[in-house]
Amino acid sequence: MASVPKIKTYHFLPCKYGSELLLDIGRVETLKNYVLDSTLHQLSFYEIIFIQEGSGTFVLDENKISIQPQTVIFTSPGQIRCWDIEQEVKGYTLFFEKDFLHLFFSDELFLYRFQYFHQYSHPAEMQICEASFGKCLELLHEIEREFEQIQNDSNHLIRSLLYQLLIILNRYYACVYNVQRDTYIHSDFYRFRSLLEQRFLEDQTVEAYTKLLNVSSGFLNKICRQFSGLSAQQMIHHKLISEIKRQLHQNKSAKEICYEFGFSDPSNFNRFFKKFTNTTPQQYRRKI
Template sequence: MAAAPKINTYHFLPYKYGSELLLDIGRIETLNHYVLDRTLHQLSFYEIIFIEKGAGTFTLDENKTSITPRTVIFTSPGQVRCWEIEQDVSGYVLFFEKDFLHLFFSDELFLYRFQYFHQYSRPNDMHLSEMPFVKCLELLYGIEGEFGQLQNDSNHLIRSLLYQLLVLLNRYYAGVYNVQRDTYVHPDFYRFRSLLEKKIADDQRVEAYTKMLNVSSGFLNKICKQFSGLSAQQMIHYKLISEIKKQLYQNKSAKEISYEFGFSDPSNFNRFFKKITGTTPQQYRKKI
């Protein structure tokens, strides 16, 4: 078996500007140490990429996005990524730690209110027409301008601009993919999404999550269908497949992956993967 590819992990630098600031912004073409090649890597924080010019592809987990002007790409912590650049890319990158918003809103589920983060059943990107993209750029200019003259209250102004941008992007994403656009839906749905991020390797049974949430399976299925179009079990399976694919990227054996995710044996793991994806783990590994 070939050696597993090394996946570098990049962490946020909170004291880049002196005092702690859990958000940063930069130009893709001038940002120091920004990875723009085929090297597999992942971030431990959130990032939104706004493409103004360029061509090529951006791969996030196994999903490839064509790089075209006015493309917006959303990445969540831990997703494996790489670039294949055909024409020089320019635009903005905005990245932040979850606490930049969580501490202000006193809501650990805040970022789950947006459809584009922690997404594993719909695209992690969208293409905007000119006017929506310009509106996004105007808010980015405001954030960039504040970084140019940081003051004691700058984090409050930057946070308010980021909040406007996230809500606006959520509206655009909902329009592009015809999904729930309101950032307020039933809180148990957000809690379920949050639990999937933390517990998927430990348990893949709907009953386990209904117990953690203290709700019935019928109620959980109802809110999942209402706000995602998927059943609770489908959401579990999509998340599980997403995590398994990350392990396949690193050339782990079927036996290792089976053990990590609680399958009784590798053959059951192989059957499950093929049932959901239409391909075997071995075929998927060859493809990537």
């Protein structure tokens, strides 16, 4: 069987405007390369896409998102994606490195406080009403105007506009999917999400994270179910399956992935994967 081609990774260009600026904005219809890339690819940064016109499909980690007006799509670093365009897509893409916000707010958990990034149990997109979408466009236009004439203090103004936009989007997302919108409850849940992204290869049990967080397993499960709808172990399993699928898209054998993810042998790895996907790693790979 032919090997799967390596997926392209697009990285952020921090000095595009001269001095370092870890955020950028563009019109979807004018940007080249990754924005409408029809091949499998991934980004090393965060992106929010605002669809004004067009139709087709955007695939994000196997989830097929219908492209239609007033749709907002959220992508986190490392997610595998591709575009299948039927009618020309127009809109905005806003993309940034996590440090653009983390360094300013001195809060390493900042981006984990929003429901739409690093999502496990709800969609990575939402369709909102015309008035709400218009509110987002107003803020995007302000950011765009600031980029047209960059000044020494532009990064502060742009950061404040992005902060407003992220909060508004979190409110819309919470309303659309009836989830918790408060970004400052149970910091242990945000810490768990952050630790899981960093340590999923070495720590795959609830007990490992309760020790790191210094909380009980009952408390961790309670806040995970309250905020995500999943137990802590389910969140760990979702993360593992998601990452295994990404590895299967790369030119790696199932055996390599098995030992990299800490499974004792390929048969255990196959059983684990099939339990959550109803297919074996080899069958999944043949579908790619």
